[in-house]
Amino acid sequence: MLYLLRLLLLAVHFVAVGIIGLLIGLCRPFHVDNTRRFARLYGLATRHILGIHVRAEVEPLHRLPPGYVIVANHQSNLDLFLMGRHIAPRTVSMGKKSLKWLPLFGQLFWLGGNVLIDRSNAYQAQRALATTSRALAEQHTSIWVFPEGTRNRGPRLQTFKKGAFQMAVDAGVPIIPVCISRYAGSLRLNRWVSGQVRIKALQPIATSGLTRKDVRALAEQCQRQMQACIDGLQDQAPDR
Incomplete structure (x- = not known):
């Protein structure tokens, strides 16, 4: 019963945020801080609705001035709700065009x-990366x-794609890895406290002086x- 109630409340919340967000977006379309505002609206009540305790250590995201690349592991659509209140100003994300x-x-x-990328069109994808590097x-x-390029519920990170690291090297900006503990498949939404999720931002990785020849090594x-951090977060997770 609690599980169904939570799903209903989450659906209502999703629609309400969508309507409010559209009004904000239409008043100030493509504003550089829209994404952060939308994410905060999504995350505002979701964690309470789902009974998820979130422990976040994300100081590096707010210590540096805007102008860096964040790379994070991606488990499910809940990532947005869990991270919503911790996204720094002037942050946008990258996703597939569809x-x-x-x-x-x-919308x-x-x-x-x-940034919307058509992954089936290599030329357009490269143009989008170049435009983003300039921004x-x-x-x-x-x-x-999300450098894995897809959702991953498994214990091991998939091979990182090079796009994020190429952008960082081209722009000469740092990379901040963000690790989210493995929660997919372990949350118990039929309990008042459905589980705990830990989020940790690692120290920035400098890219100044690097070239495209260094991109693959940088990604690795x-x-x-990140794999070591995620494993550590899992070891520290309380028993469910």
Whole structure:
């Protein structure tokens, strides 16, 4: 019963945020801070509705001025709700072009000024990466990327794609890895406290002086650091 009630409340919350967000987005379309506002609206009540306790250590995201690349592991659509209140100002994200056709959420994603990539068109994808690199370097905008390229519920990170790291190197900006503990499949939404999720931002990785020849090694370094962090977060997780 509690599980069904939570799903109903979550659906109502999702629609309400979608309507409010559309009004904000239409008044200030593509504003650089729209994504953060939308994410905070989504995350505002979701964690309470679902009974999820979130412990976040994300000081590096707020210590640096905007203009860096965030790379994070991606488990489910709940990531947005869990991270919503911790997203720093002037942060946008990158997603596949088809996202903009999702009812309400897709329109907010588009109005939020996020980067939409057509993965089936290599030329257009490269142009989007180049445009984003310029925004990082010249417009003091940060970008959030899931470098695995898809949702991953397993214990091991999939091989990171190079796009995020290429952008960071081209723009000469740091990379901040963000790790979310493995929660997919372990939450118990039929309990008052359905589980705990830990989020940790690692120290920035500098890219100044690097070239595109260093991109693959940079991606592998970041993946190793994040895997070790996620494993550590899991070891520290309370028994459910």
